[in-house]
Amino acid sequence: MKALLVGATGTIGSAVARLLRQHGVEIIGAHRKSAPPLDITSPASIAAFYAQLGQVDAVICTAGAAGFNSLGKLSDEDVELSVRSKLLGQVNLVRKGLDHLNPGGVFILTGGVLAYSPLPKTSMIALVNGGLESFARAAALDLTDGRRIVVVHPDWVDVTAAKAGVQLPNLPTADETATAYWQALDGATTGEPVFVAGHAPRGKA
Numbered sequence: 001m002k003a004l005l006v007g008a009t010g011t012i013g014s015a016v017a018r019l020l021r022q023h024g025v026e027i028i029g030a031h032r033k034s035a036p037p038l039d040i041t042s043p044a045s046i047a048a049f050y051a052q053l054g055q056v057d058a059v060i061c062t063a064g065a066a067g068f069n070s071l072g073k074l075s076d077e078d079v080e081l082s083v084r085s086k087l088l089g090q091v092n093l094v095r096k097g098l099d100h101l102n103p104g105g106v107f108i109l110t111g112g113v114l115a116y117s118p119l120p121k122t123s124m125i126a127l128v129n130g131g132l133e134s135f136a137r138a139a140a141l142d143l144t145d146g147r148r149i150v151v152v153h154p155d156w157v158d159v160t161a162a163k164a165g166v167q168l169p170n171l172p173t174a175d176e177t178a179t180a181y182w183q184a185l186d187g188a189t190t191g192e193p194v195f196v197a198g199h200a201p202r203g204k205a
């Protein structure tokens with residue numbers, strides 16, 4: 001099995017790459033500094049990357065930025081970045097990747113539990129995560145030949161929360177988070193979100 005992994009060098013992406021390789025998946029890693037580069041904020045960059053890629057069995061995205069600030073302090077740039085990067089970047093990765101995903105293949109996008117359990121300063125992240133979930137639920141209806149789409153909603157990863165000064169108990173490691181991506185890849189779910197085991201919002205376990 002061959003998978004494109006966008007954001008392969010990140011906190012979550014590097015753990016996902018490690019776990020999937022252990023399961024025998026061939027990983028093609030991409031990010032803004034890979035060779036060739038891929039910038040999900042640029043539709044032209046996505047198209048150029050796909051043009052040289054060929055066919056894969058999975059397109060996984062663990063990249064995408066969104067503004068983190070209180071409502072009154074969000075700048076126009078914060079709002080625009082959130083939509084252009086984490087939301088439209090992943091939507092365009094799906095749209096432009098349709099002809100590059102083999103029948104039976106899967107798109108796996110990254111949202112986050114802030115769609116369900118927001119904290120102060122996370123309105124843009126919640127907007128994007130919720131939008132990705134709704135997009136996937138509807139896009140699943142348009143996919144053909146057994147192709148699937150899944151949004152993984154990770155909880156805060158322990159090291160990321162520590163860096164952001166967020167103190168919450170029992171947060172998962174990046175390696176624990178990666179297991180949700182394997183579940184999305186190895187399972188049969190489409191259109192419905194996947195959570196890290198033990199970290200689903202109430203009523204979603």
Ligand SMILES: NC(=O)c1ccc[n+]([C@@H]2O[C@H](COP(=O)([O-])OP(=O)(O)OC[C@H]3O[C@@H](n4cnc5c(N)ncnc54)[C@H](OP(=O)(O)O)[C@@H]3O)[C@@H](O)[C@H]2O)c1
Binds near residue numbers: 011012030032066089
């Ligand atoms: N870590 C958490 O606690 C957590 C929790 C819930 C959800 N999430 C979500 O998970 C995703 C990954 O988070 P992370 O903490 O792993 O991020 P990270 O450590 O900052 O890594 C981001 C990865 O994406 C790449 N990247 C960044 N911007 C890109 C772009 N425009 N086009 C292509 N690649 C790009 C980076 O490489 P380059 O800089 O070289 O491009 C890097 O490989 C984000 O969407 C985040 O919102 C994270």
